[in-house]
Amino acid sequence: MKASEHASKSIKGRIHSFESFSALDGPGIRYVIFFSGCPMRCIFCHNVDMVESLPGTYNEYSVAEVIKRVERARPFFTCSRSGGGITLSGGEPFFQFEFMLNLLKECKKLKIHTVVDTNLYASPREIDTVSKWVDLFLVGLKHIDNQKHLELTGKDNTIILKNISFLDSIKKPFWLRYVVIPGITDDEKDIRQLATFLSDFNHLELVELLPYHRLGLKKWEALGKSYALPDVKPPTAEEMLRVKKVFQAFDLPVDVGDVEVLESYL
Numbered sequence: 705m706k707a708s709e710h711a712s713k714s715i716k717g718r719i720h721s722f723e724s725f726s727a728l729d730g731p732g733i734r735y736v737i738f739f740s741g742c743p744m745r746c747i748f749c750h751n752v753d754m755v756e757s758l759p760g761t762y763n764e765y766s767v768a769e770v771i772k773r774v775e776r777a778r779p780f781f782t783c784s785r786s787g788g789g790i791t792l793s794g795g796e797p798f799f800q801f802e803f804m805l806n807l808l809k810e811c812k813k814l815k816i817h818t819v820v821d822t823n824l825y826a827s828p829r830e831i832d833t834v835s836k837w838v839d840l841f842l843v844g845l846k847h848i849d850n851q852k853h854l855e856l857t858g859k860d861n862t863i864i865l866k867n868i869s870f871l872d873s874i875k876k877p878f879w880l881r882y883v884v885i886p887g888i889t890d891d892e893k894d895i896r897q898l899a900t901f902l903s904d905f906n907h908l909e910l911v912e913l914l915p916y917h918r919l920g921l922k923k924w925e926a927l928g929k930s931y932a933l934p935d936v937k938p939p940t941a942e943e944m945l946r947v948k949k950v951f952q953a954f955d956l957p958v959d960v961g962d963v964e965v966l967e968s969y970l
């Protein structure tokens with residue numbers, strides 16, 4: 705092994721946690737690896753304890769150590785008829801690019817289905833490199849309007865929109881995940897603008913609408929941070945269906961899950 709390869713393999717990842725049985729993070733049953741660190745600062749983040757890589761919020765693992773865990777969980781995610789695998793989430797996996805790349809390569813050597821759940825705030829070169837080892841991207845776009853995106857996340861969305869177009873240009877399948885926040889991300893004009901943008905793509909497999917929730921509020925309190933949306937309520941099933949219909953009018957594949965289950969859960 706070359707010295708540079710050895711150095712790259714010895715890189716450790718800062719991992720917040722692992723979830724061994726998720727049905728919400730891609731197709732089938734997923735083994736989810738939550739990366740620590742994110743370049744964005746979303747005011748509604750439900751994983752705020754994974755954003756800043758504060759001491760005590762993560763542990764360091766080598767790729768081999770993570771793979772050992774993945775192998776132990778493999779019987780669970782491979783029993784899924786709809787095809788399971790691993791999902792890298794967080795936080796933001798691209799924030800630890802080298803570690804993510806090494807981990808994905810090892811997973812593909814083992815013929816494991818790979819998903820990356822990302823905000824795509826990354827360089828096209830990084831996306832291109834990683835994409836060879838990724839079966840599906842879950843792209844979390846926070847807002848189509850640049851100014852509103854900036855206010856919600858602290859970052860411009862220009863690079864993200866370009867990267868979504870780039871993903872499609874390299875023929876990589878992706879799902880677009882969108883959090884419906886009443887009064888903030890559900891304006892009909894904005895949704896139409898988003899649907900128009902998405903209509904151009906050939907490799908968008910699904911628009912996944914996620915209802916805003918406040919389950920992460922306790923994490924903000926535990927970190928001594930004030931939460932910007934304490935009075936915003938989760939959307940009702942009707943509100944979710946209203947947004948869904950806009951995407952359907954553009955002939956886009958869209959999913960809100962089971963809205964009745966959703967309402968009891970919210």
Ligand code: SF4
Nearest residue numbers: 742744746749795823
């Ligand atoms: S991109 Fe995701 S992890 Fe990062 S701050 Fe936003 S919601 Fe949190």
